[in-house]
Amino acid sequence: MHQGLIDVSRPTRRRRGPGRLLALLVAAGVVLAGCSAPEPAPEPEPQEPTGLTLGVVGSLTSFNAASAAGATPANRAVSALLDEKLGSLDGDLQVVPNNGLGRITRVQGDPLKVSYELFPDRVWSDGTPVTLDDLLFGWAVSSHFFDDATYDADGRVVSGTRYFDTAMPDDPNARTSRPSLDRADDTLTLTYDQPFADWNRQWLLDRPVHVVAQRAGVSVKDLLTAILTAPEGDPEAPREANPVLLAAAQAWNTGFDVAAGTIPDPAGVVSSGPWTVAEATADTLRLARRDSYQGAHFPGLEELTIRFFADRSAQLSALEAGVVDVANVGDLDVAESKTLTDAGFQVQVGPTTQTLHLRFADGAATDVRQAMTLAIDRSSVVQEVLGAVRPDAQPLQSFLSSPATGQLYADLVAGNGAPSTGADVDAARSALGDRAAVLRLAYDTTDEVSAQVFPRLVSMGARAGIAVRLATTPEEADATLSWVGEDESLYRSARDRLSEGVDGPDTEELFAELTLHTDPVDVLSEAREIDRSLFAAYAGVPLLERTGAVVAAQGIGGVTYTSEPDGVPPAFWTWSPPQR
Secondary structure, eight states, rough: HHHHHHHHHOOOOOOOOOHHHHHHHHHHHHHHHHSOOOOOOOOOOOOOEEEEEEEESOOOOOTTTBTTTTTOEEEEEEEHHEEEEOOOTTSSSEEEEEETTTEEEEOOOOOOOOEEEEOOBBBTTTBBBBBHHHHHHHHHHHOOOTTEEOOTTSSSSEESSSSSOBSOOOGGGGBBBBEEEEEEEEEEEEEEOOOOTTGGGGOOSSSSHHHHHHTTTTTTTHHHHHHSSOOOOTTTSSOOOOOOHHHHHHHHHHHHOOOOOOOOOOOOOOSSSSSEEEOOSEEEEEEOOOOTTOOOOOOOEEEEEEEESSHHHHHHHHTTTTTTTTTEEEEEOOOHHHHHTTOOOOOOEEEEEEEEEEEEOOSSSHHHHHHHHHHHHHHHHOOOOHHHTTOOOOOOOSSOOOGGGGGGHHHHTSSSSOOOOOHHHHHHHHHHTTOEEEEEEEEOTHHHHHHHHHHHHHHHHHHHTTEEEETTTTTTTSEEEEEEOOOOSHHHHHHHHTTTTOOOHHHHHHHHHHTOOOOHHHHHHHHHHHHHHHHHHHHHHEEEEEEEEEEOOOOOOOOOOOSSSTTSOOOOGGOOOOOO
């Protein structure tokens, strides 16, 4: 047997027939095929990055949306995506701490001390660490600690220096001493001159200090030294401007602007959030997810494109054409809403922070104020003006807030003295002693909503014997229909209403009490009392709020409504494209 095996393997010179040769060739082919390497798998088709396109009305003019010139809706939309801070606002415009970047803690209430801690390994998009130096610079910007300017009636500086020209005005209740730094614990601490209700809305992180210093032509060390040593500003005794602070302020004020007709260089845009600018054109920014980001808002998308449109009509057309996936489109009418819904878009409607009030002038007689308040059927006004697009809309029940703030508003209007939402014509006539009265009312006749409300007020006033008519120039109006916004902070809302002339017998004293509170529960309680004071004085009648709409294409996930007019829908890190 063994010999036979050896014989088979031994070469021989015998000639083989063609059939034998063919059989051997086939057999050899089978053996070779079994021993050769498998064919390589085909290369996978390159996949497009997962991404969506956000449509924004306006043009990009600055990467600093906190400056007076840069605070436009389009710039704020870009900032909401690129600029991460120690807090943000949710869809109801309430503060959500950013526990992926650091934490803000109220250390004590009197005096108010607030600490800011940064977590390690957080870096700007250019790889530079985010440090306490950045928070210190942010404090210098927002505090106006070094300003010693005085202003004329038009707000122009007449003496001294205003360094950082911020969109938000200097708030006297937000004054602090110079921060203390504990670099071992990565903590900055602020001590306020007096309690400040909005302490949890002071997020400090601003433009990167190393970029500001570079654009100002100064060193980071010299800039930080100036912030830590320059004297506090005093308008009563203005000093020569600090050259380092002035250079930094000028760089902050204009150094992040995008000149008209130019395209920004993506390499020059340094962000703190999870996106970096990958590409820019005249009307587009393409953002790419950055792997160096270590925070809590890492997006599911790999890229996000922002498209800028000249107006709302162009934005809506781009949505319908499939060019845009997500957009805050503002106040839709019935036909627009139906067109989008029928096309498969997800349309979310809700209240915004823009509210319409009937405000009585100081000179308006108390009995006329009371009678007009009682004569208005606010439920009817709201349903006739808003009901077709937002059937669940209810009359506005506060001077200081609106349903745009969600649960905060619901808690505020519980026991705040708001009147009935219906009309009481008999009580209105009784308030006037059954005499006739005239109410000269001023409003913006070009505003569509006000133009719908005015004739209804005329009709309702007539039932109570009040002749409501349009105030004409130069006569003084007894009342106005006024749009009011920015009511996400009860402290700021109360401050702004008082500065606009809305007042009751003890409103100023109540606001002074409100400013002493740092606990949100106490602030809410005091705001409720301010509302009661204004309603009791018949200061006006809150009527309704504008409707907003957020639209997303079919199949897109994670996009939720925001009450902020023109705002980017919150929590972009939860957005997801349709399943492929």
